[in-house]
Amino acid sequence: MHGDNTSPSLSPSSPADRRLSALVTVAYNKDPSPVKLNLGVGAYRTEEGKPLVLNVVRRAEQMLVNNSSRVKEYLPIVGLSDFNKLSAKLILGADSPAVQENRVTTVQCLSGTGSLRVGAEFLARHYHQRTIYIPQPTWGNHPKVFSLAGLSVKTYCYYDPATRGLNFKGLLEDLGSAPSGAIVLLHACAHNPTGVDPTLHQWEQIRQLMRSKALLPFFDSAYQGFASGNLDADAQSVRMFAKDGGECLVAQSYAKNMGLYGERVGALSIVCRSADVASRVESQLKLVIRPMYSNPPIHGASIVATILKDSIQFLQIYVPRMTIELKAMADRIISMRQQL
């Protein structure tokens, strides 16, 4: 399978390396050997090396299929309304003032990539600063997503090869010298490809610096729940920014944490200053989406909404189950790293 995200500790970072990863997978598939291993692909594998469909997802799909009153009509341009509301709550927290005050506009998009692209196109049209700063290194597809949307791409220090950790000083320097108002891409958790995340204390310092320079945060949240096994803990960075009253963008993906990779399920949320602004922003997001693909695919979002909607069940059964499943996934990856 073509992997477009590579597992953290085995990451090729250059375009050439990514193509290599795809070639690796093709070669792997052709190899008849019973002991073959594919370490190039960036999608979760069980202990047995099989792709995983979460039980909550299986159950939701069966429910949907068995419901004969369901139809396949077009979704609205902004996608499935329940899905949007629930996604905003998932990343920002159910008690988020921004959500409760209707200051967040959320649109369903095609997984993380689609959310980033739609957000970037919106910024290229309506934001006064056309430069986005992305961490060095970052996911291989990030630069093209932003440049094709019409933004110019610069980098900021992130990884320190010497320590295999965060180059925090370099990060603060680079963001400190960025022009006022510049957009900054932040990985919400489980930085791809390094696996290196700022601590909460460091996040707070980043937040203060960014707000003092009016830098606009654009979060890429592709691994909520996957990093620590806890959905709320993995959303702390985003919530820190949403709580301070300022504006930000968040691209969410359900590819990994619900195993919905190929269904292309994601959401873009823009936290605004007021409900009125949020509604105007939503209308402009529609103008970006309509000429791209008219409206988003219904299936994956229906699965997510089914799972998240049943809030009592969700809280009592699914979250612990999903957290257990997610934690198991996270632990497995951590133990694989340690073994390496």
Next chain:
Amino acid sequence: MAQLLRSGCSGRVLASGAVGAARSMSTAWWRHVEPAPKDPILGVTEAFLADPSPDKVNVGVGAYRDDNGKPVVLECVRQAERRIAGNLNMEYLPMGGSVNMVEETLKLAYGENSDLLKDKRVAAVQALSGTGACRLFADFQKRFSPDSQIYIPVPTWAKVALKSSLCNLSMVYCLIFTVIITSGDAHVPQRTFHYYHPQSRGLDFASMMDDIKNAPNGSFFLLHACAHNPTGVDPSEEQWREISQQFKVKGHFAFFDMAYQGFASGDPERDAKSIRIFLEDGHLIGCAQSYAKNMGLYGQRVGCLSVVCEDEKQAVAVKSQLQQLARPMYSNPPVHGALIVSTILGDPDLKKLWLKEVKGMADRIIGMRTALRENLEKLGSPLPWEHVTKQIGMFCYSGMTPEQVDRLTKEYHIYMTRNGRISMAGVTTGNVGYLANAIHEVTKSG
């Protein structure tokens, strides 16, 4: 404080944001954002839903309805879904999408035994329904033919409207909405060519051929393979042959938007005739295909973009470039709808069932056209209504004026787009009499 008042925010908003040390000093960035104009087609449905009248009829809808006015999920689709559900993983498709789905889809457009397919000369990728296919092609055209434009068909009145400042953009948008907006956002300049002839409510073939002749050699043209949206007016087979010949003379590029294969006549092979004529004549075409209507997969966003190349090597190169354009837009296309399509088309029994169901949908619409025309003629309407049965596909360009449409809505609670386009899918045996009567009432005085 001044900023608070200027931004019009409630004091509560900023006050509740005070968490931790540093207060946010950032300004609000989106105050200047204007509300975007509403989508004209969706606005019709919104108004319909809000109308409490028990007599209301929605003939603005662009989705198939059964004779009870209900949306339909095809039986072949339900069966396919049951097979798929919960069993397979949902891993990423390759960037070019589902190989099986694309293979089967190309057979539909190009023919089961097409030499082009045998010789691997068709570059093709799964796309996000028809819109996504058009957009991908527009981006591809912009990148690799940067000085070109795209010619799109518009009715004469709209051309006039475009020139004059009385242009009602929403009416133009109703026309070839998809290509206008996809090529627009891809920054491919648009030109128009004559298509619809208001007086005859048919094809303005002579003017169309003039425009094709007068366009610079090697121009790009958008053609609707069948069931033209919104007019329902298609060239005849002879006319298609002439168009193809003229394209050869001028070296034009033909991009076919095929959103209704099977849905127009009930026979997918017949509906692909225009494309087959061009292929016989040796044209290297582009084609956007959609399963939204003919498989009822609307919200699943399943389609295909294909580009015919000179040889296999070129097709490989073109496909790789199409993938490079899709990658930074959405990485890879959604798997569910593609699985439904390949499950159906890959199983002889399911495929037979699909063909039967598609014919059923097309037949119902053809039946409603006949019923509407007969009803109007029986009422003694002074106007000609031959075009209702001559036009083909989901839509009928009634010829009514915006003012007449407004009367239909206000007085009879009948909803359609103001260009007089009737979605025949919304017509049922239950409402065709009412609809005919209302149309007669608003048009009888001419």
